[in-house]
Amino acid sequence: MNRRYLIPLALAALALTAGCAGLLGSQPISDERLDEEPPSPYVWDNDVDAHITITENARFQAVYRLDDGSMELFRRDGFGGRNAIPVSAVRYRYSNGTVITGTEIRERGGEIDRSRSRVSVTTPNGTDGGQLAFTSSSTPKRFALPAFVNGSYAVVLPPNRRVEVFPFGTVDPGGYEVISEGDQRIIRWESVEADAISVQFYLQRDLTIFGGAAAVLVAVGLGGAFYYKRRIEALRKRREELGLDVDTEDDEFRDDPPPGMG
Template identity: 80%
Template sequence: MNRRYLLPLALVALVLTSGCLGFFGSQSVSGDRLDEDPPEPYVWDSGVNAHITITENARFQAVYRLNRSSVELFRRDGFGGRNSIPVSAVRYRYPNGTVISGTELRARGGAVDRSRSRVSVTLPSGAEGGKLAFTSSSTPKRFSLPTFVNGSYAVVLPPNRRVEVFPFGKVNPGGYTVESDGDRRIIRWDSVETDSISVQFYLQRDLFIFGGAAAVLAAVGAGGLFYYKRRIEALRERREELGLDVDTEDDEFSDDPPPGMG
Protein backbone atom coordinates (compact mmCIF):
# COMPACT_ATOMS: atom_id res chain seq x y z
CA MET A 1 0.00 0.00 0.00
CA ASN A 2 1.22 3.49 -0.87
CA ARG A 3 2.64 5.16 2.22
CA ARG A 4 0.77 8.39 1.55
CA TYR A 5 -2.47 6.60 2.46
CA LEU A 6 -1.20 5.19 5.73
CA LEU A 7 -1.55 8.37 7.81
CA PRO A 8 -5.19 9.11 6.75
CA LEU A 9 -6.14 5.48 7.37
CA ALA A 10 -4.48 5.57 10.78
CA LEU A 11 -6.44 8.68 11.71
CA VAL A 12 -9.70 7.07 10.58
CA ALA A 13 -8.93 3.98 12.64
CA LEU A 14 -8.17 6.12 15.69
CA VAL A 15 -11.49 7.94 15.34
CA LEU A 16 -13.41 4.71 14.89
CA THR A 17 -11.86 3.01 17.88
CA SER A 18 -11.95 5.94 20.28
CA GLY A 19 -15.29 7.51 19.35
CA CYS A 20 -13.46 10.82 18.86
CA LEU A 21 -15.71 13.85 19.39
CA GLY A 22 -18.62 11.50 19.99
CA PHE A 23 -19.39 11.02 16.27
CA PHE A 24 -19.07 7.26 16.37
CA GLY A 25 -19.73 6.40 20.00
CA SER A 26 -20.63 7.61 23.44
CA GLN A 27 -18.93 7.87 26.77
CA SER A 28 -20.14 7.94 30.35
CA VAL A 29 -20.67 11.31 32.01
CA SER A 30 -18.14 11.71 34.79
CA GLY A 31 -19.16 10.91 38.33
CA ASP A 32 -18.08 14.35 39.53
CA ARG A 33 -20.58 16.03 37.20
CA LEU A 34 -23.33 13.54 38.02
CA ASP A 35 -23.01 14.14 41.76
CA GLU A 36 -22.65 17.94 41.75
CA ASP A 37 -25.01 19.83 44.03
CA PRO A 38 -27.82 21.58 42.13
CA PRO A 39 -27.89 25.41 42.36
CA GLU A 40 -31.26 25.18 44.12
CA PRO A 41 -33.13 22.22 45.62
CA TYR A 42 -35.08 20.30 42.99
CA VAL A 43 -38.86 20.72 43.05
CA TRP A 44 -40.04 17.12 43.29
CA ASP A 45 -43.63 17.65 44.42
CA SER A 46 -44.88 20.11 41.81
CA GLY A 47 -47.84 18.07 40.58
CA VAL A 48 -46.79 18.45 36.90
CA ASN A 49 -45.07 16.11 34.48
CA ALA A 50 -42.24 18.56 33.82
CA HIS A 51 -41.06 21.30 36.17
CA ILE A 52 -38.31 23.63 34.94
CA THR A 53 -36.68 26.36 37.02
CA ILE A 54 -34.56 28.90 35.12
CA THR A 55 -31.82 30.47 37.24
CA GLU A 56 -30.20 33.87 36.85
CA ASN A 57 -26.86 32.56 35.59
CA ALA A 58 -28.31 31.21 32.29
CA ARG A 59 -28.87 27.71 33.67
CA PHE A 60 -31.96 25.65 34.33
CA GLN A 61 -33.03 22.79 36.54
CA ALA A 62 -35.50 20.25 35.18
CA VAL A 63 -37.55 17.54 36.86
CA TYR A 64 -39.35 15.07 34.57
CA ARG A 65 -41.80 12.32 35.48
CA LEU A 66 -40.75 9.21 33.54
CA ASN A 67 -43.07 6.38 32.63
CA ARG A 68 -40.43 4.61 30.57
CA SER A 69 -37.01 3.12 31.23
CA SER A 70 -34.89 5.66 29.31
CA VAL A 71 -34.86 9.19 27.91
CA GLU A 72 -32.65 11.06 25.44
CA LEU A 73 -31.73 14.66 26.22
CA PHE A 74 -30.75 17.00 23.39
CA ARG A 75 -31.32 20.32 21.61
CA ARG A 76 -32.18 20.75 17.97
CA ASP A 77 -29.87 22.80 15.82
CA GLY A 78 -30.91 25.06 12.94
CA PHE A 79 -30.49 22.26 10.38
CA GLY A 80 -32.83 19.68 11.86
CA GLY A 81 -30.10 17.78 13.69
CA ARG A 82 -29.55 17.13 17.37
CA ASN A 83 -26.85 18.22 19.81
CA SER A 84 -26.40 16.80 23.27
CA ILE A 85 -26.90 19.09 26.23
CA PRO A 86 -24.47 19.25 29.16
CA VAL A 87 -25.98 17.66 32.26
CA SER A 88 -24.87 17.75 35.87
CA ALA A 89 -26.32 17.21 39.34
CA VAL A 90 -28.31 14.19 38.13
CA ARG A 91 -30.80 12.78 40.61
CA TYR A 92 -33.53 10.17 40.41
CA ARG A 93 -36.43 9.82 42.81
CA TYR A 94 -38.19 6.49 43.04
CA PRO A 95 -41.99 6.40 43.33
CA ASN A 96 -41.55 5.66 47.06
CA GLY A 97 -39.63 8.93 47.55
CA THR A 98 -36.09 7.56 47.70
CA VAL A 99 -33.65 9.90 45.93
CA ILE A 100 -30.38 8.60 44.46
CA SER A 101 -27.48 10.41 42.80
CA GLY A 102 -26.23 9.88 39.27
CA THR A 103 -23.42 7.57 40.35
CA GLU A 104 -25.85 5.55 42.49
CA LEU A 105 -28.14 5.27 39.47
CA ARG A 106 -25.21 3.88 37.52
CA ALA A 107 -24.21 1.52 40.34
CA ARG A 108 -27.74 0.07 40.37
CA GLY A 109 -27.53 -0.85 36.69
CA GLY A 110 -28.54 2.41 35.04
CA ALA A 111 -26.43 4.59 32.76
CA VAL A 112 -25.83 8.23 31.85
CA ASP A 113 -23.92 8.33 28.56
CA ARG A 114 -23.15 11.23 26.26
CA SER A 115 -22.52 11.33 22.52
CA ARG A 116 -22.36 14.22 20.07
CA SER A 117 -26.09 14.13 19.43
CA ARG A 118 -27.63 13.23 22.79
CA VAL A 119 -27.32 12.34 26.46
CA SER A 120 -28.92 8.97 27.07
CA VAL A 121 -30.23 8.21 30.55
CA THR A 122 -31.19 4.60 31.26
CA LEU A 123 -32.90 3.77 34.55
CA PRO A 124 -32.11 0.74 36.69
CA SER A 125 -34.38 -2.23 36.08
CA GLY A 126 -37.83 -1.75 37.59
CA ALA A 127 -37.31 1.93 38.43
CA GLU A 128 -39.92 3.34 36.04
CA GLY A 129 -42.53 5.74 37.32
CA GLY A 130 -40.23 8.02 39.26
CA LYS A 131 -38.75 11.45 38.45
CA LEU A 132 -35.45 12.36 36.81
CA ALA A 133 -33.78 15.67 37.68
CA PHE A 134 -30.74 17.36 36.18
CA THR A 135 -29.14 20.79 35.73
CA SER A 136 -28.03 22.20 32.39
CA SER A 137 -27.21 25.42 30.55
CA SER A 138 -29.63 27.85 28.93
CA THR A 139 -29.27 31.22 27.17
CA PRO A 140 -29.80 34.67 28.70
CA LYS A 141 -33.43 35.85 28.44
CA ARG A 142 -34.54 32.84 26.40
CA PHE A 143 -35.27 29.22 27.24
CA SER A 144 -35.97 26.60 24.60
CA LEU A 145 -35.97 22.83 24.83
CA PRO A 146 -37.70 19.82 23.24
CA THR A 147 -40.57 18.32 25.19
CA PHE A 148 -39.03 15.12 26.46
CA VAL A 149 -42.34 14.17 28.08
CA ASN A 150 -45.90 15.15 27.26
CA GLY A 151 -48.50 16.45 29.65
CA SER A 152 -48.49 19.26 32.19
CA TYR A 153 -45.58 21.72 32.35
CA ALA A 154 -44.44 24.52 34.62
CA VAL A 155 -41.59 26.93 33.84
CA VAL A 156 -40.38 29.19 36.66
CA LEU A 157 -38.66 32.38 35.49
CA PRO A 158 -35.74 34.00 37.32
CA PRO A 159 -36.67 36.77 39.80
CA ASN A 160 -38.17 39.94 38.31
CA ARG A 161 -38.48 38.52 34.81
CA ARG A 162 -41.68 38.95 32.83
CA VAL A 163 -43.26 37.75 29.58
CA GLU A 164 -46.38 39.91 29.33
CA VAL A 165 -45.18 42.64 26.92
CA PHE A 166 -44.70 41.59 23.29
CA PRO A 167 -42.23 41.48 21.53
CA PHE A 168 -39.91 41.42 24.56
CA GLY A 169 -41.80 38.46 25.96
CA LYS A 170 -42.96 35.48 23.87
CA VAL A 171 -44.18 32.05 24.94
CA ASN A 172 -44.79 28.96 22.78
CA PRO A 173 -46.96 26.97 22.62
CA GLY A 174 -50.08 28.94 23.51
CA GLY A 175 -52.75 27.92 25.96
CA TYR A 176 -50.67 28.81 29.00
CA THR A 177 -51.34 30.79 32.16
CA VAL A 178 -48.98 33.05 34.11
CA GLU A 179 -49.10 33.26 37.88
CA SER A 180 -47.03 35.15 40.45
CA ASP A 181 -44.99 33.60 43.23
CA GLY A 182 -43.28 36.44 45.07
CA ASP A 183 -40.91 38.12 42.64
CA ARG A 184 -41.11 35.20 40.21
CA ARG A 185 -43.51 34.31 37.40
CA ILE A 186 -44.61 30.72 36.76
CA ILE A 187 -45.84 29.76 33.28
CA ARG A 188 -48.13 26.73 33.28
CA TRP A 189 -49.59 24.46 30.61
CA ASP A 190 -52.23 21.87 31.46
CA SER A 191 -51.07 19.78 28.52
CA VAL A 192 -48.20 20.18 26.06
CA GLU A 193 -48.31 18.04 22.94
CA THR A 194 -45.88 20.05 20.76
CA ASP A 195 -42.31 19.06 19.99
CA SER A 196 -40.78 21.89 22.01
CA ILE A 197 -41.45 24.80 24.33
CA SER A 198 -39.78 28.21 24.30
CA VAL A 199 -39.98 31.22 26.61
CA GLN A 200 -38.47 34.61 25.86
CA PHE A 201 -38.49 36.92 28.88
CA TYR A 202 -37.18 40.29 30.03
CA LEU A 203 -36.25 42.25 33.11
CA GLN A 204 -38.76 44.90 34.14
CA ARG A 205 -36.05 47.54 33.90
CA ASP A 206 -35.56 46.65 30.22
CA LEU A 207 -38.90 48.30 29.46
CA PHE A 208 -37.83 51.52 31.19
CA ILE A 209 -34.52 51.49 29.35
CA PHE A 210 -36.26 50.94 26.01
CA GLY A 211 -38.89 53.56 26.80
CA GLY A 212 -36.20 56.09 27.74
CA ALA A 213 -34.24 55.37 24.56
CA ALA A 214 -37.39 55.72 22.46
CA ALA A 215 -38.20 59.06 24.13
CA VAL A 216 -34.68 60.36 23.46
CA LEU A 217 -34.88 59.30 19.81
CA ALA A 218 -38.30 60.93 19.46
CA ALA A 219 -36.98 64.17 20.99
CA VAL A 220 -33.94 64.16 18.69
CA GLY A 221 -36.16 63.53 15.67
CA ALA A 222 -38.55 66.33 16.63
CA GLY A 223 -35.63 68.69 17.20
CA GLY A 224 -34.18 67.81 13.80
CA LEU A 225 -37.49 68.42 12.04
CA PHE A 226 -37.88 71.78 13.78
CA TYR A 227 -34.32 72.81 12.81
CA TYR A 228 -34.77 71.96 9.13
CA LYS A 229 -38.15 73.66 9.03
CA ARG A 230 -36.58 76.85 10.39
CA ARG A 231 -33.77 76.58 7.86
CA ILE A 232 -36.24 76.26 4.98
CA GLU A 233 -38.24 79.24 6.21
CA ALA A 234 -35.05 81.35 6.55
CA LEU A 235 -34.01 80.47 2.99
CA ARG A 236 -37.45 81.38 1.66
CA GLU A 237 -37.32 84.74 3.43
CA ARG A 238 -33.83 85.38 2.02
CA ARG A 239 -34.96 84.62 -1.53
CA GLU A 240 -37.89 86.98 -1.15
CA GLU A 241 -35.55 89.74 0.04
CA LEU A 242 -33.38 89.23 -3.05
CA GLY A 243 -36.40 89.23 -5.37
CA LEU A 244 -35.81 85.66 -6.49
CA ASP A 245 -39.30 84.47 -5.70
CA VAL A 246 -41.28 86.82 -8.04
CA ASP A 247 -44.13 84.73 -9.37
CA THR A 248 -44.76 85.46 -13.05
CA GLU A 249 -46.68 82.35 -13.85
CA ASP A 250 -50.07 83.93 -13.27
CA ASP A 251 -49.32 86.89 -15.57
CA GLU A 252 -47.91 84.71 -18.34
CA PHE A 253 -50.89 82.44 -18.52
CA SER A 254 -53.63 84.89 -17.51
CA ASP A 255 -56.90 84.73 -19.41
CA ASP A 256 -57.31 88.53 -19.25
CA PRO A 257 -56.85 90.44 -22.57
CA PRO A 258 -53.70 92.55 -23.12
CA PRO A 259 -53.70 96.07 -21.77
CA GLY A 260 -55.89 98.37 -23.86
CA MET A 261 -57.78 95.46 -25.40
CA GLY A 262 -60.25 95.03 -22.63
Protein backbone atom coordinates in the same frame (compact mmCIF):
# COMPACT_ATOMS: atom_id res chain seq x y z
CA MET B 1 7.87 13.69 3.41
CA ASN B 2 8.80 17.26 4.14
CA ARG B 3 8.80 17.83 7.88
CA ARG B 4 6.79 21.04 7.60
CA TYR B 5 3.76 19.03 6.43
CA LEU B 6 3.86 16.56 9.33
CA ILE B 7 2.37 18.80 12.02
CA PRO B 8 -0.64 19.98 9.91
CA LEU B 9 -1.35 16.39 8.86
CA ALA B 10 -1.14 15.19 12.45
CA LEU B 11 -3.54 17.90 13.61
CA ALA B 12 -5.96 17.08 10.79
CA ALA B 13 -5.87 13.38 11.69
CA LEU B 14 -6.48 14.17 15.35
CA ALA B 15 -9.46 16.37 14.53
CA LEU B 16 -10.88 13.73 12.19
CA THR B 17 -10.60 10.91 14.69
CA ALA B 18 -12.10 13.05 17.44
CA GLY B 19 -14.99 13.97 15.18
CA CYS B 20 -15.62 10.36 14.26
CA ALA B 21 -15.61 9.35 17.91
CA GLY B 22 -18.17 12.04 18.70
CA LEU B 23 -20.35 11.10 15.76
CA LEU B 24 -20.27 7.32 16.06
CA GLY B 25 -19.76 6.54 19.72
CA SER B 26 -21.09 7.35 23.15
CA GLN B 27 -18.93 8.45 26.03
CA PRO B 28 -19.75 8.31 29.74
CA ILE B 29 -20.15 11.56 31.64
CA SER B 30 -17.69 11.98 34.50
CA ASP B 31 -18.72 10.98 38.01
CA GLU B 32 -17.86 14.46 39.26
CA ARG B 33 -20.37 16.10 36.93
CA LEU B 34 -23.06 13.52 37.62
CA ASP B 35 -22.79 13.77 41.40
CA GLU B 36 -22.16 17.49 41.89
CA GLU B 37 -24.66 19.36 44.00
CA PRO B 38 -27.41 21.23 42.13
CA PRO B 39 -27.46 25.04 42.58
CA SER B 40 -30.60 24.65 44.69
CA PRO B 41 -32.69 21.67 45.81
CA TYR B 42 -34.76 20.03 43.10
CA VAL B 43 -38.52 20.52 43.33
CA TRP B 44 -39.54 16.88 43.55
CA ASP B 45 -42.91 17.47 45.18
CA ASN B 46 -44.83 19.13 42.38
CA ASP B 47 -48.09 18.43 40.58
CA VAL B 48 -46.83 18.61 36.99
CA ASP B 49 -45.10 16.19 34.65
CA ALA B 50 -42.23 18.60 33.95
CA HIS B 51 -41.04 21.25 36.41
CA ILE B 52 -38.31 23.63 35.17
CA THR B 53 -36.68 26.32 37.27
CA ILE B 54 -34.61 28.92 35.39
CA THR B 55 -31.84 30.48 37.47
CA GLU B 56 -30.28 33.93 37.13
CA ASN B 57 -26.96 32.64 35.78
CA ALA B 58 -28.45 31.32 32.52
CA ARG B 59 -28.93 27.78 33.84
CA PHE B 60 -31.97 25.70 34.58
CA GLN B 61 -32.96 22.78 36.78
CA ALA B 62 -35.47 20.28 35.44
CA VAL B 63 -37.51 17.53 37.06
CA TYR B 64 -39.34 15.14 34.71
CA ARG B 65 -41.87 12.49 35.62
CA LEU B 66 -40.99 9.42 33.54
CA ASP B 67 -43.47 7.18 31.76
CA ASP B 68 -40.85 4.49 31.27
CA GLY B 69 -37.25 3.87 32.21
CA SER B 70 -35.40 5.99 29.64
CA MET B 71 -35.04 9.52 28.28
CA GLU B 72 -32.95 11.25 25.61
CA LEU B 73 -31.85 14.82 26.27
CA PHE B 74 -30.98 17.12 23.36
CA ARG B 75 -31.60 20.45 21.61
CA ARG B 76 -32.52 20.85 17.96
CA ASP B 77 -30.21 22.88 15.75
CA GLY B 78 -31.28 25.14 12.90
CA PHE B 79 -30.93 22.34 10.34
CA GLY B 80 -33.29 19.80 11.89
CA GLY B 81 -30.56 17.86 13.68
CA ARG B 82 -29.94 17.22 17.35
CA ASN B 83 -27.18 18.29 19.72
CA ALA B 84 -26.61 16.83 23.17
CA ILE B 85 -27.20 19.22 26.05
CA PRO B 86 -24.64 19.44 28.88
CA VAL B 87 -26.02 17.85 32.04
CA SER B 88 -24.78 17.77 35.62
CA ALA B 89 -26.11 17.01 39.11
CA VAL B 90 -28.19 14.11 37.77
CA ARG B 91 -30.61 12.55 40.24
CA TYR B 92 -33.26 9.85 40.10
CA ARG B 93 -36.13 9.60 42.53
CA TYR B 94 -37.94 6.31 43.04
CA SER B 95 -41.69 6.24 43.47
CA ASN B 96 -41.19 5.69 47.19
CA GLY B 97 -39.24 8.95 47.52
CA THR B 98 -35.69 7.57 47.61
CA VAL B 99 -33.24 9.77 45.66
CA ILE B 100 -30.00 8.47 44.15
CA THR B 101 -27.14 10.19 42.34
CA GLY B 102 -25.95 9.75 38.77
CA THR B 103 -23.19 7.30 39.71
CA GLU B 104 -25.64 5.28 41.79
CA ILE B 105 -27.90 5.05 38.73
CA ARG B 106 -25.00 3.33 36.95
CA GLU B 107 -24.15 1.15 39.92
CA ARG B 108 -27.72 -0.13 40.01
CA GLY B 109 -27.78 -1.11 36.35
CA GLY B 110 -28.76 2.17 34.70
CA GLU B 111 -26.79 4.11 32.06
CA ILE B 112 -25.92 7.75 31.40
CA ASP B 113 -24.00 8.25 28.16
CA ARG B 114 -23.32 11.23 25.93
CA SER B 115 -22.89 11.31 22.18
CA ARG B 116 -22.78 14.23 19.78
CA SER B 117 -26.54 14.15 19.25
CA ARG B 118 -27.98 13.29 22.68
CA VAL B 119 -27.52 12.33 26.31
CA SER B 120 -29.13 8.95 26.89
CA VAL B 121 -30.37 8.11 30.39
CA THR B 122 -31.64 4.69 31.40
CA THR B 123 -32.91 4.26 34.95
CA PRO B 124 -31.84 1.37 37.22
CA ASN B 125 -32.97 -2.17 36.52
CA GLY B 126 -36.51 -2.92 37.54
CA THR B 127 -37.67 0.69 37.69
CA ASP B 128 -40.64 1.97 35.78
CA GLY B 129 -41.55 5.63 36.14
CA GLY B 130 -40.14 7.74 38.94
CA GLN B 131 -38.59 11.18 38.37
CA LEU B 132 -35.39 12.27 36.66
CA ALA B 133 -33.70 15.58 37.52
CA PHE B 134 -30.67 17.36 36.07
CA THR B 135 -29.08 20.79 35.73
CA SER B 136 -28.07 22.30 32.40
CA SER B 137 -27.27 25.59 30.65
CA SER B 138 -29.75 27.99 29.10
CA THR B 139 -29.60 31.33 27.25
CA PRO B 140 -29.86 34.69 28.99
CA LYS B 141 -33.47 35.92 28.87
CA ARG B 142 -34.60 32.94 26.78
CA PHE B 143 -35.36 29.30 27.53
CA ALA B 144 -36.11 26.74 24.81
CA LEU B 145 -36.12 22.96 24.98
CA PRO B 146 -37.94 20.05 23.34
CA ALA B 147 -40.92 18.68 25.22
CA PHE B 148 -39.28 15.49 26.47
CA VAL B 149 -42.46 14.22 28.15
CA ASN B 150 -46.15 14.69 27.47
CA GLY B 151 -48.45 16.28 29.99
CA SER B 152 -48.43 19.32 32.23
CA TYR B 153 -45.52 21.76 32.49
CA ALA B 154 -44.41 24.53 34.84
CA VAL B 155 -41.58 26.98 34.09
CA VAL B 156 -40.41 29.14 37.00
CA LEU B 157 -38.74 32.39 35.90
CA PRO B 158 -35.92 34.04 37.85
CA PRO B 159 -36.99 36.82 40.26
CA ASN B 160 -38.29 40.05 38.70
CA ARG B 161 -38.55 38.57 35.20
CA ARG B 162 -41.73 39.05 33.21
CA VAL B 163 -43.32 37.86 29.95
CA GLU B 164 -46.41 40.06 29.71
CA VAL B 165 -45.19 42.78 27.31
CA PHE B 166 -44.73 41.75 23.67
CA PRO B 167 -42.26 41.57 21.93
CA PHE B 168 -39.94 41.54 24.96
CA GLY B 169 -41.83 38.58 26.38
CA THR B 170 -43.12 35.63 24.35
CA VAL B 171 -44.33 32.16 25.30
CA ASP B 172 -44.87 29.19 23.04
CA PRO B 173 -47.03 27.12 22.80
CA GLY B 174 -50.19 28.98 23.75
CA GLY B 175 -52.80 27.84 26.21
CA TYR B 176 -50.73 28.78 29.27
CA GLU B 177 -51.38 30.82 32.38
CA VAL B 178 -49.01 33.07 34.30
CA ILE B 179 -49.08 32.77 38.09
CA SER B 180 -47.47 35.32 40.42
CA GLU B 181 -45.68 34.13 43.54
CA GLY B 182 -43.94 37.02 45.25
CA ASP B 183 -41.40 38.49 42.83
CA GLN B 184 -41.50 35.43 40.56
CA ARG B 185 -43.68 34.35 37.67
CA ILE B 186 -44.64 30.73 36.98
CA ILE B 187 -45.85 29.75 33.52
CA ARG B 188 -48.09 26.68 33.51
CA TRP B 189 -49.58 24.48 30.80
CA GLU B 190 -52.18 21.91 31.70
CA SER B 191 -51.15 19.89 28.67
CA VAL B 192 -48.32 20.38 26.18
CA GLU B 193 -48.75 18.63 22.86
CA ALA B 194 -46.17 20.70 20.93
CA ASP B 195 -42.70 19.43 20.10
CA ALA B 196 -40.99 22.14 22.15
CA ILE B 197 -41.57 24.95 24.61
CA SER B 198 -39.89 28.36 24.57
CA VAL B 199 -40.07 31.34 26.89
CA GLN B 200 -38.51 34.73 26.23
CA PHE B 201 -38.55 37.02 29.26
CA TYR B 202 -37.23 40.38 30.41
CA LEU B 203 -36.27 42.32 33.53
CA GLN B 204 -38.63 45.00 34.71
CA ARG B 205 -35.87 47.58 34.32
CA ASP B 206 -35.48 46.62 30.63
CA LEU B 207 -38.78 48.34 29.87
CA THR B 208 -37.66 51.47 31.72
CA ILE B 209 -34.39 51.53 29.78
CA PHE B 210 -36.19 50.97 26.48
CA GLY B 211 -38.78 53.62 27.29
CA GLY B 212 -36.06 56.13 28.15
CA ALA B 213 -34.16 55.36 24.95
CA ALA B 214 -37.35 55.68 22.89
CA ALA B 215 -38.13 59.04 24.54
CA VAL B 216 -34.63 60.31 23.72
CA LEU B 217 -34.99 59.22 20.09
CA VAL B 218 -38.38 60.91 19.78
CA ALA B 219 -36.99 64.11 21.31
CA VAL B 220 -34.02 64.07 18.93
CA GLY B 221 -36.32 63.46 15.96
CA LEU B 222 -38.66 66.30 16.93
CA GLY B 223 -35.72 68.62 17.56
CA GLY B 224 -34.24 67.78 14.16
CA ALA B 225 -37.58 68.31 12.41
CA PHE B 226 -38.03 71.70 14.13
CA TYR B 227 -34.47 72.75 13.20
CA TYR B 228 -34.90 71.90 9.52
CA LYS B 229 -38.29 73.57 9.42
CA ARG B 230 -36.72 76.80 10.74
CA ARG B 231 -33.92 76.53 8.17
CA ILE B 232 -36.41 76.10 5.32
CA GLU B 233 -38.44 79.11 6.49
CA ALA B 234 -35.27 81.23 6.73
CA LEU B 235 -34.22 80.22 3.20
CA ARG B 236 -37.67 81.03 1.85
CA LYS B 237 -37.60 84.51 3.40
CA ARG B 238 -34.10 85.08 2.03
CA ARG B 239 -35.25 84.17 -1.48
CA GLU B 240 -38.17 86.56 -1.17
CA GLU B 241 -35.82 89.35 -0.09
CA LEU B 242 -33.66 88.69 -3.14
CA GLY B 243 -36.69 88.61 -5.41
CA LEU B 244 -36.08 85.06 -6.49
CA ASP B 245 -39.62 84.02 -5.77
CA VAL B 246 -41.35 86.98 -7.60
CA ASP B 247 -43.54 85.76 -10.44
CA THR B 248 -42.96 87.61 -13.75
CA GLU B 249 -44.76 87.16 -17.05
CA ASP B 250 -43.65 88.25 -20.52
CA ASP B 251 -46.20 89.97 -22.62
CA GLU B 252 -45.84 87.34 -25.32
CA PHE B 253 -47.13 84.71 -22.94
CA ARG B 254 -50.09 86.70 -21.66
CA ASP B 255 -53.56 85.43 -22.36
CA ASP B 256 -54.98 88.92 -23.19
CA PRO B 257 -56.29 89.31 -26.79
CA PRO B 258 -54.24 91.35 -29.34
CA PRO B 259 -54.74 95.13 -29.36
CA GLY B 260 -57.95 96.26 -31.03
CA MET B 261 -59.56 92.84 -30.57
CA GLY B 262 -60.44 93.11 -26.92
